[in-house]
Amino acid sequence: MAGGRIPQSFVLDLLSRADIVEVIGSRLELKRAGREFKALSPFSNEKSPSFFVSPTKQFYHCFSSGKSGNAIGFLMEYDRLTFVEAVEELAGRLGIEVPREGGQFERLVLDGPLDALAAAQRFFSEQLRKHQPAIDYLKKRGVSGETAKTFGMGFAPDSWDALSHFFDDPKHAIDAGLLKKKEETGRVFDVFRNRVMFPIRDARGRVIAFGGRTLADDPAKYLNSPETALFHKGRNLFGLYEAKQSRKSALPHLIVVEGYMDTVMLAQHGIREVVATLGTATTREHLTLLFKSTSKVVFCFDGDRAGHSAAWRALEQALPEVDEKRECVFMFLPDGHDPDSLVQEIGEEAFRKRVDEALSLSTFLLGELNKQTNLATLDGRAKLAGLAKPHVAKMKDSPLRSLLVDELSRITRLRREEFGVAVSSDSEAPARALSAPPLDAGSVRVLKLALQYLVERPDLADQVSELELLAESGLPGISMLVEAVEFFHENPSAHGGQLHEHWRGTPKAAALERLGPLSAALDDAAIEREFTDAINHLRHKAMQSRIDWFKAESAVRELGSAELAEWQALQALLPRRSQR
Template sequence: MAGRIPDSFIHDLLARTDIVELIGSRVELKRAGRELRGLSPFTSEKSPSFFVSPVKQMFFDFSSGKNGNAIGFLMEFDRLSFVEAVEELARRAGVEVPHEGGHQPHVVMDGPLDALAAAQRFFSEQLRKHSEAVAYLKKRGVTGETAKRFGIGFAPESWNALTDFLKETRHAIDAGLLIEKEGGGRPYDRFRNRVMFPIRDGRGRVIGFGGRTLGNDPAKYLNSPETPLFHKGRNLYGLYEARQATTSALPYLIVVEGYMDVVMLSQHGITEAVATLGTATTREHLQLLFKQTSKVVFCFDGDRAGRAAAWRALDQVLPELFEGRECVFMFLPDGHDPDTLVQEIGADAFRARIEQASPLSEFLLGELSRQVNLGSLEGRARLVALCKPYLEKLREGTLRTLMSDQLARLARLERADIEASLAGRTPQAEPAVAKPASTQKVSRLVRRSLEILLHRPDLAEQVGDVHLLEQSEVAGVSLLVETIDYLHSHPDATAATLIQQLGGAKGAYLQKLLMSDTEHPDYGMPLSERVGDEGLVQEFGSLALQLRERGIDQRINYFMNHAQDLSETEIREWKMLVQSRKRIDRDV
């Protein structure tokens, strides 16, 4: 029979347990000052009177009169005995429960945590000994105080520096610090010649590292591998430091992409920044963020890749937006990331940009509106079809109602029509896209552009505002846009891979253009013989410009015809397009 569980183990287990994380996995909580609030899980109350205190690591339920620590909550909520609740917490922490007078089992997670803590101390000490690492941080503008606050260190350019420092290597291997050699033998250091950024969990424990190379390693940044302690999709760099920087509720959290972005923003007084760890934003990330604040600010580059990343984040965040939660998108000027921008413009101007960031509704409807011609019935119908799967991800509530209202205005429909579309659970067919074949009409501009791209796929990089091409409404332009989009996403693609990817009638049409021995009657001889590379570049640029001009004109005409009903976002777009048209006329 197992003996009594030592009090010291229970105390240590409670210290390891984050009661907010434990209860938040079972009860929906919302921050209220320094505490979190929700509906009682023990009664059927209508208004929240259940509180969780991160500082006290206790819960208080004024509806039922229950309160206690993590063990008490599990006993009440999961209907467990005391021993069963302790065993459940131990399982979550990765340790086995010892019993007095009996066998003391091996502690699974203590070793890796100790190894990571020792490694952090080692890397911090090495930073002071290596001038090249200090010089790199100074060059990036990082002060000694900031480096100390974030625990930044350095891994020497050695295969065994950390291995020699750690007395026991098994735990370091489990923590992802060392790598085992194939066939046995002494393990070696995973991180070498890298500035090291420790990644902490919600309790401040180091659970992994990110390392920035100072050499020519093709992997500029290297993260710890997935371990029982460290999961890239469930952890955020800088979250612990952001929580420690204030005793009040966080007004928002800024999600950036790099370690240095978080560090430099914090150094400038913007301590609310966190970074994903080399992966896209996940639902787990968002649930973690919204436990700390009601507003999330996504900060991305303003280029095509940045907008694509923003769209992926939008898709993940939609189901998490309810009860006053807010999400906005801030796009950076060309050539800047948060690190360089805050150093150039300062904290006040950076925060002003946050205040001007695009709300999720504006970003969603604006991006989808650019893909259609709102001046036509077909375009407005397509917009509704494009928006439907995104609106369906929103929970019933105020935000979904207001977005349906805005979509109804854009589509010139009643909100009841939008709601009916959302309520009808029949699958929405994809918008019909013309599939050019030899018998279908394709404009000369589009045909010629496709011919050139089949010979020079790299020229697709010249086209930036792809959505403006689609607005031109020339015959077959949707195929050209699809071709350019594919080549943007696959810069190494050839004509053969493009044709295979599109397939069907589209692929057959492109195949015919590619394999034709002579050009269309407009030209009368093979393309490769008629013009050289320089001629192709100039001609394609001219064709893209003509299509872009037509797209701008179509969009401007739409805005002029609906001037009384435009939103602020549409008015801004109208002004930008007018300026673009003036620049084109001036340049021409």
Template structure:
């Protein structure tokens, strides 16, 4: 949106918001006399040196040397620009941001797809007030005005151009998936006669919409298409709202529908989020585990629900560890979360969440149905089918617990069970450690050798981005080591291994020998080798992603965002091939 933000508005906004509330929704603050304290979010400290002063409406971080207002904190903590931080605070305060030199908030001056989505969000919310049939539908579903405001629920009129005609230039709205381009030129509204649910990213920005029809449209729910901003497999409905309601949720409940999330919040259970018409992905789980240590999946109790739960389990296995839990809650026949919470109430519903089936128990229950455990062959088959799932578990305690649970089922000595599964539960000195040691080889091992010997090398690597998706043994450990030295440039390998949170990995890192170039190579050569090694990994990641997109293209038509990504990747590969010496 164009125009400068007036200084007077910024001062009024800082006076209006409570910095304790702003920071307390993101950090765990504890009262310390007249102030509040917390561990610094900017350094990896063990004793609190981050203070918030309600009287001064400022924060002071003695660990990193940072200080400032609520706006400064949002800029540092969430890496927002100044205008973005002001917009975020204004949204929380429920006020519009005025712009000097603009014609007011109603003017549709769009500078990109994010602007288009924010504008559409305002249009849909305003239209809801003018649509009695939409308001009546929400009332029948038990949604209050306050809950509708919390989730930004709106309404798309039954018109082909209700949004289109308000936009002097539809380009960014087309790019955002709000409009559909006509073959003969022009565009028309994608969403018509639908209750609109804005889908927000972790910063609260609208990146897409879900629409529930109020007519006889065969598509009951319609989501935004995949765009450069919105990916169904990487975003969750309600996650931002859940974090705003509960800064540090004890759990997050994964349900299947928009109205389930809204109804649970209405009933006093704001910890619910929903996948967006797709199965749970590892990207979803990474988002969830950044916000909580316990994820509970809620599914129907029928065969389809249990199949969906099994797919979620397969995605969760590599993400769950000794500090993370996953559990499964199955609904009674004919019920969904909305109807069940209305029938039994929030307290009884929470009790069911607390009693959800743990991941290991669900795994055992489902696999045991496939084998006859009453005979030796059936028990052997059960253990054989369990092995690949056991191998994907990363938590030592979790693996040990699973072994404890299946020993009486297969009626075998514990040592035999451990040998059959290929590990001793992940404890120190186990086969699992030796397996991990074997996994560290080739370029990943070499880069670990270099950075452990010369931690300053980490400073030359800026951002990992695409590397996180690369399937390369040992790469996640390498990236975490580099991140550690990024955050602690004054530390060395001894300090890293003494403070590393995983004892098994710490032991493994401590056993990595120094590189030969420590003796025979120059400092410049080591820097060059380290940077070149990371660039080769990036090239490998790009090729892997391009192959994935080409495989997707064989099965379905690529979205505009995926097509743009593929073009960028292939252009990058072509440029690299041109740069190679002949």
């Protein structure tokens, strides 16, 4: 068996050529059942068929065993093959040779942006070994060779075309954000020049982007890859893959810092459970990603005014996420220090002690609100209650929220119901979250159906606009639908089986498997009509979420002109009867 990684772009292309009905039909007796095919389950003993295969989605679903997946997944389950063996089996049926990464750069198979990024990472690593000024810079910063190797660090030469000459065909490198093309001349040039390079990896360890630190007198000290189909600053974190690889057991916590070198230097000092945001404020997507890997997030910020402002923004994003199982704490650094400089000065043990002493979310929240009031007066206590209410409303109904309300009641001498929390029974509904109203049971069903329709008819993705509004709404489960739409936008000829492969090994793939088939009574026109109605429903929910957010913010601060304009525009668009 040939060595080396199989490019994901090849796997997706393989699934676009294969026919799951033919693959499964060669092993099971399939019978037509409306839009699909059915058979007796090969995974359980049954007398009535509960195994269905969808030719449009290129997906199978077995109701009796709960197993679902694409053609590769079926071969892994039925033939008991490994992933690589299943890919080779499927490729063999089609008479296609499976490409591998390995050997010299020029022999890499460059079938897509991921492969171009992998090739670029090797190129940058090789260049670092040849460029003494870059090596000297890293040594001056205290970075060891072993640490540089762990993070796959490299160097982009001070040239407009060093990397572009490396690719015979620049298309995939352009798609990956490595190269740019001048429209006037058609000339291709490198995005990164004279920079120490930091690969940004996804959860599977694949390079999806880069960050570069200049070695010149450049006003842009750090430069990230532009946003692409693979990379979104608000949805990715530097160092997460390396942190997870550092230990076999679950991570006790993850420390969130702001810089590449902060992450690298903490890791070098034995603090491996650290990640960095990529030049953007903490987002709900970041928190979702973090809480998949740990139950405790430690935000590490500078102790100055800017650091407290950044921490406050992180707190606002964290409020809907925390409960008795998910914890966020806030650590502030001494003046003049960042995590890089502090850990080099005080060492691992003292740094970890500061982590242990970090402020809890409730302590930080109350401390910041108290600064704006005078608790010795009735007016001051009333003001604190007014400031706290919209933040309490964002939180889940949980013991943490209940204890926070108890503390607010004690400080302000007001009853719990003043904060939107009933006192008569724990079963009573809490105040509705202002920033992200929870989906009712009907809306949860709508979201599930929208995804089912989309997987059945990927062309419907073209009908979905205002993705940013949906993504930022905070509606539970909406990120999965948004990512599916984005995938089909970027891959217009793809089917549901390829989406499943794109999400392989993630909770999204498991959720996709649980969707099951659509009703055979639905024709294309009905699916399109139902999908449009579902998207409109979710769009209205997202607009209401944004309106409520503006209401909450306006209670604690003065909104900017752009925010006021957006608020007014949303109110004009949303039917008044749906506004609370």
